[in-house]
Amino acid sequence: MTHAPESAALLEPTRLGPLDLPNRLVMAPLTRNRAGADGVPGDLMVTYYAQRASAGLIIAEATTPNATGQTYPDIPGLHTEAQVAGWRRVTDAVRSAGGRMFVQLQHGGRVGHPDTSGLVPVAPSPIPLPETIHTPTGRQPSVTPREMSLDDIRATVADFATAARNARAAGFEGVEVHAANGHLLHQFLAANTNRRTDGYGGSVAGRVRFAVEVVRAVAEAIGQDRVGLRISPRNTVNGIAEGETEELYPALVDALSDLELGYLHVVSADADDALYQELAKRWPGTLMANPNLGWGGPLPADGGRAAGERLLAAGADVIALGRAFIANPDLVARLRLGAPLNPLRDGQLMYVGGPTGYTDYPTLAA
Numbered sequence: 001m002t003h004a005p006e007s008a009a010l011l012e013p014t015r016l017g018p019l020d021l022p023n024r025l026v027m028a029p030l031t032r033n034r035a036g037a038d039g040v041p042g043d044l045m046v047t048y049y050a051q052r053a054s055a056g057l058i059i060a061e062a063t064t065p066n067a068t069g070q071t072y073p074d075i076p077g078l079h080t081e082a083q084v085a086g087w088r089r090v091t092d093a094v095r096s097a098g099g100r101m102f103v104q105l106q107h108g109g110r111v112g113h114p115d116t117s118g119l120v121p122v123a124p125s126p127i128p129l130p131e132t133i134h135t136p137t138g139r140q141p142s143v144t145p146r147e148m149s150l151d152d153i154r155a156t157v158a159d160f161a162t163a164a165r166n167a168r169a170a171g172f173e174g175v176e177v178h179a180a181n182g183h184l185l186h187q188f189l190a191a192n193t194n195r196r197t198d199g200y201g202g203s204v205a206g207r208v209r210f211a212v213e214v215v216r217a218v219a220e221a222i223g224q225d226r227v228g229l230r231i232s233p234r235n236t237v238n239g240i241a242e243g244e245t246e247e248l249y250p251a252l253v254d255a256l257s258d259l260e261l262g263y264l265h266v267v268s269a270d271a272d273d274a275l276y277q278e279l280a281k282r283w284p285g286t287l288m289a290n291p292n293l294g295w296g297g298p299l300p301a302d303g304g305r306a307a308g309e310r311l312l313a314a315g316a317d318v319i320a321l322g323r324a325f326i327a328n329p330d331l332v333a334r335l336r337l338g339a340p341l342n343p344l345r346d347g348q349l350m351y352v353g354g355p356t357g358y359t360d361y362p363t364l365a366a
Helices: 041-050 081-096 149-167 184-189 204-222 245-256 274-282 305-315 323-327 332-338
Strands: 014-016 019-021 026-027 057-063 101-105 132-135 138-141 172-177 226-233 262-268 287-293 318-321
Touching: 026 332, 041 081, 081 101, 081 149, 081 305, 149 172, 149 204, 172 184, 172 204, 184 204, 184 245, 204 226, 204 245, 226 245, 245 274, 262 274, 262 318, 287 305, 318 323
Parallel strands: 026 057, 026 318, 057 101, 101 172, 172 226, 226 262, 262 287, 287 318
Antiparallel strands: 014 019, 132 138
């Protein structure tokens, strides 16, 4: 597959699914823990996303498709009428500011706690998260998740499809299915968290089955060009050990290649990595690359622009950046002008709630 031409630049317009984008710079989904305890987006989230509407596309933060899938406190959802209405306020504000939004649908699987959701988390196999987890009362030992039955699997697939329809009702242009970072779909992909012996485990074909069924159900619900898929090959966060990674992801990509999805989003992309190159070759549609800037390391002075331009030159179509957008609501303008970027403040401000480190970063015009 030939993707973006070598001359493509980060700030040039492009097309993604049904959308004309004014630039190739995407705001990556970023968990910020600013929704209410009921998962309803509030005024702070309206302000935060509207501030960043100049991105070619905003992918809103990880949002749960059902109550069981909630990961941490104050995470938004898309499974109640109030949550849909709250998100509609966000998308209306972004659209009024000239922006476009997808939303990421994420089920936490074993990354959850009864003190947060009121429910025992579920997972492909009853293997607990090997670390403590943040809850409304602080960090607590993780609990052993309940192994999903076939009925649970079917119901969860249906919940993703319903959440996708809710996303469209809330004003989102489309959704990104999260199969990365150690959450439920990634747990099905990984050998150490999926020890099933039925059709959803064992072989590579079995382990990719759940992710394929979720993506296909979501595509059927809202149209395939309004659906993206996010993957993070070799990512070990949340206790993941995939096994057979070099076979796993080509199999997943091949199983979805006929759908003509809106995009494939590859986390920590490296143009020199053989697996990334193989996935890019196999993927027939838009390729979104999230540059490998070092997991948790310092943010480059250019926010990741140079890394993004290299990925575009190697064939990616659009570039997703995260932390640079946290610190710079007007990132597009700063990159266009060559202006210095705001430094990212204490990383813990990402998750503590309130406006500090969220809506109070200055713009060039301030």
